[in-house]
Amino acid sequence: MTAGRNPYLWLQTIGGGTGDQIDPVNIPADRIAMARGAIDMALKAGEDGALIPQRLGVRLRATAERRRLLLTLLGRDGAPLVTIAVAPRDRDGAKLWPMMAKAAADQGQSMSFARPREPWAVVLAYTSVMQFAGTGDVAWLPMIEAELACAWLEMIRDD
Amino acid sequence: MTDAPDRSKSDLPPLAVALKAYRARHGLTQREFAALVHVPAARIRDFEQAGLSPDTHLAKVAAWALDAAGE
Numbered sequence: 001m002t003a004g005r006n007p008y009l010w011l012q013t014i015g016g017g018t019g020d021q022i023d024p025v026n027i028p029a030d031r032i033a034m035a036r037g038a039i040d041m042a043l044k045a046g047e048d049g050a051l052i053p054q055r056l057g058v059r060l061r062a063t064a065e066r067r068r069l070l071l072t073l074l075g076r077d078g079a080p081l082v083t084i085a086v087a088p089r090d091r092d093g094a095k096l097w098p099m100m101a102k103a104a105a106d107q108g109q110s111m112s113f114a115r116p117r118e119p120w121a122v123v124l125a126y127t128s129v130m131q132f133a134g135t136g137d138v139a140w141l142p143m144i145e146a147e148l149a150c151a152w153l154e155m156i157r158d159d
Numbered sequence: 160m161t162d163a164p165d166r167s168k169s170d171l172p173p174l175a176v177a178l179k180a181y182r183a184r185h186g187l188t189q190r191e192f193a194a195l196v197h198v199p200a201a202r203i204r205d206f207e208q209a210g211l212s213p214d215t216h217l218a219k220v221a222a223w224a225l226d227a228a229g230e
Contacts, residue, residue, distance in 0.1 A: 108215030
């Protein structure tokens with residue numbers, strides 16, 4: 001790893017208060033491997049996205065430009081659940097930050113925090129996440145967000 | 160920070176009442192629900208207990224809960 005590069009990922013939800021500093025080494029290797037596979041499949045699948053193995057009926061749509069990644073998880077009805085922007089480096093953050101600010105504004109939400117130090121992942125949640133309220137299992141979504149973001153950092157590091 | 164005072168249920172906005180009822184119906188704590196909808200738990204508490212104005216996202220979530228109650 002390059003000297004001075006921040007080894008932690010800052011994960012922040014728009015409108016979600018404080019963010020979390022995540023050490024990727026704390027995420028189990030099998031979960032990272034599964035997330036890498038999901039991103040790979042989604043990148044190849046294009047606009048339709050690909051079903052993810054982590055959650056029945058949930059699809060992942062992915063767009064990568066250089067080292068920047070935009071992900072959208074889609075529910076069973078095709079409605080977006082969350083969009084995740086992953087910015088590994090400063091120049092990526094400079095591109096992605098205004099894009100997420102605009103996407104948030106389009107949803108009537110605003111960035112209530114300053115742009116974090118890269119690498120970061122910023123999550124925009126949509127109302128459709130409510131379709132999972134009745135499942136009783138509500139922790140999976142934040143977990144997958146962290147796993148996908150950390151998997152991407154690993155993927156570009158291995159490139 | 161001082162917590163917002165509780166208001167009687169009849170004073171609360173219908174959306175706040177609907178949201179609390181929706182959570183209760185699905186057996187979700189404020190913290191669990193907050194994780195799902197990506198809103199700070201404190202904001203849900205302030206909305207449900209004191210009727211403090213929600214942001215747009217939380218307002219949409221509550222509107223969903225209100226719609227669901229009518230189904």
